Amino acid sequence: MSVRAARQFRALLVKDLRLELQTRETAVAMVLFAVAAMVIFQFAIGTRTDETTPFAGGILWATLALTAVLGVGRSYVPEREQGVLDGLLVAPVSRMTLLVSKAVAIASYMLAVEVVAVPLAGIFFVEGPFFADLGLLLVVCLLANAGIGILGALFGSMSLFSRARELVLPVLFLPSIVPVVIAAAGATHAIAGVSNDMAEYRGFCLFLGIYALVFGLVAYATYPYVFDD
Amino acid sequence: MTETSSGRRLAVIGTATAALTAVAVFGVFFVAPEDADQGIIQKIFYFHVSIAIASLVAFGVGCVAGIRYLRSREQRHDDVSVIAVGLGLLFSVLVLLTGSIWAKASWGTWWVWGDPRLVTFLIVILLYAAYFVLRSSVEGERQRRYSAIFAIAAFASVPLSFYSVRVAQSFVHPVVFTQGGANMPSSMVVWYVVSQVAAIGLFLTMLQLELIQRRAERRLRALKLQLERALA
Numbered sequence: 001m002s003v004r005a006a007r008q009f010r011a012l013l014v015k016d017l018r019l020e021l022q023t024r025e026t027a028v029a030m031v032l033f034a035v036a037a038m039v040i041f042q043f044a045i046g047t048r049t050d051e052t053t054p055f056a057g058g059i060l061w062a063t064l065a066l067t068a069v070l071g072v073g074r075s076y077v078p079e080r081e082q083g084v085l086d087g088l089l090v091a092p093v094s095r096m097t098l099l100v101s102k103a104v105a106i107a108s109y110m111l112a113v114e115v116v117a118v119p120l121a122g123i124f125f126v127e128g129p130f131f132a133d134l135g136l137l138l139v140v141c142l143l144a145n146a147g148i149g150i151l152g153a154l155f156g157s158m159s160l161f162s163r164a165r166e167l168v169l170p171v172l173f174l175p176s177i178v179p180v181v182i183a184a185a186g187a188t189h190a191i192a193g194v195s196n197d198m199a200e201y202r203g204f205c206l207f208l209g210i211y212a213l214v215f216g217l218v219a220y221a222t223y224p225y226v227f228d229d
Numbered sequence: 230m231t232e233t234s235s236g237r238r239l240a241v242i243g244t245a246t247a248a249l250t251a252v253a254v255f256g257v258f259f260v261a262p263e264d265a266d267q268g269i270i271q272k273i274f275y276f277h278v279s280i281a282i283a284s285l286v287a288f289g290v291g292c293v294a295g296i297r298y299l300r301s302r303e304q305r306h307d308d309v310s311v312i313a314v315g316l317g318l319l320f321s322v323l324v325l326l327t328g329s330i331w332a333k334a335s336w337g338t339w340w341v342w343g344d345p346r347l348v349t350f351l352i353v354i355l356l357y358a359a360y361f362v363l364r365s366s367v368e369g370e371r372q373r374r375y376s377a378i379f380a381i382a383a384f385a386s387v388p389l390s391f392y393s394v395r396v397a398q399s400f401v402h403p404v405v406f407t408q409g410g411a412n413m414p415s416s417m418v419v420w421y422v423v424s425q426v427a428a429i430g431l432f433l434t435m436l437q438l439e440l441i442q443r444r445a446e447r448r449l450r451a452l453k454l455q456l457e458r459a460l461a
Contacts, residue, residue: 158375158378161367162366163367164366167362172362176356179386182348214385217385218382222378222382225374225378226375228374
């Protein structure tokens with residue numbers, strides 16, 4: 001990445017994060033949504049079993065996947081409603097810089113939610129010792145967020161120009177991130193509670209890394225065509 | 230490409246596919262040996278795996294046609310992509326149906342969530358169903374462009390679905406084809422190969438048929454427009 005592209009990337013990322021810091025609309029709504037979803041999961045699953053630890057990873061990542069849909073949709077509101085996109089498209093900024101900055105912004109929103117949702121999931125659903133190593137869980141979050149951010153940036157941009165975009169985005173996005181949910185839930189489960197299966201954890205983390213890499217390449221190859229008119 | 234050559238190609242592929250399908254059905258039911266463990270239900274393997282591979286071929290064709298569309302912006306590549314994805318989706322639904330029948334007979338249940346391969350095939354179906362939702366919600370040239378982008382992205386998830394099987398280390402689904410070769414006698418492999426070629430032939434025939442129909446519809450619309458203008 002050239003110095004100019006790095007500067008543009010920083011400016012675009014700061015634009016997204018500063019807008020969020022000023023309004024605090026997206027992150028607060030995402031956190032509230034995540035907490036509400038976990039409470040719903042508790043009443044749907046937790047009240048029917050005494051042992052919720054095996055479900056903790058699944059509940060956490062199902063919640064985060066649904067929250068991601070909300071975050072991706074919200075992250076494109078300024079582009080859509082305040083004419084930001086028109087300005088960006090006529091500016092001498094490469095499409096890749098647009099993609100990377102939006103992907104990092106979405107991943108940052110997710111990280112903000114995870115700071116609240118992960119400990120809460122531990123308190124709500126894990127019995128006995130809390131997640132064996134929060135550092136290991138941070139790696140899972142970062143790898144999963146990379147995949148979610150890349151796909152969110154790609155599909156979020158495409159949904160900008162579609163009719164009924166509120167419906168199109170979840171339909172495109174959710175099936176695409178199911179492998180992320182499977183792997184992230186598996187990795188979380190491997191280190192939750194008393195279990196500490198590092199071989200399984202590494203396998204799922206490797207999958208998350210490959211997933212982010214593959215979709216990073218796909219987005220790199222296809223994103224310039226999203227705004228090609 | 231002229232319509233005559235398209236028609237001739239359809240006739241050749243269609244005839245070969247019909248012959249191969251007849252041979253495959255005969256071979257599978259009357260020549261191939263019956264599986265010692267599973268009995269007659271194992272016969273569904275020849276169709277289940279063949280259409281599974283054919284569906285992946287269809288999604289691959291959809292992806293390649295999508296790439297060619299993005300590079301050339303030619304309508305014919307979009308036609309091939311959308312038809313291939315549609316046929317791949319149809320074949321995938323058949324894969325789940327035949328897989329469910331096999332699962333019921335082998336494991337006593339219609340669906341096994343513990344097997345990531347079955348589950349990821351379901352995900353692939355959901356993904357490609359989303360392709361048509363996207364297509365119907367965008368218009369004009371952007372519709373073809375976004376469809377091509379999505380066909381490429383969705384196809385990238387196909388190898389990931391197989392990789393997830395290795396990561397999750399589930400052995401519920403019988404693994405017939407391993408790195409060491411096929412876990413079945415050569416008398417079964419032969420009929421599997423015939424079934425496989427027939428399934429891919431079926432895909433190519435339906436693709437060609439649909440392409441000819443689309444071109445004919447487009448030509449008819451153009452003629453109708455010309456006629457309306459002439460009469461006006």
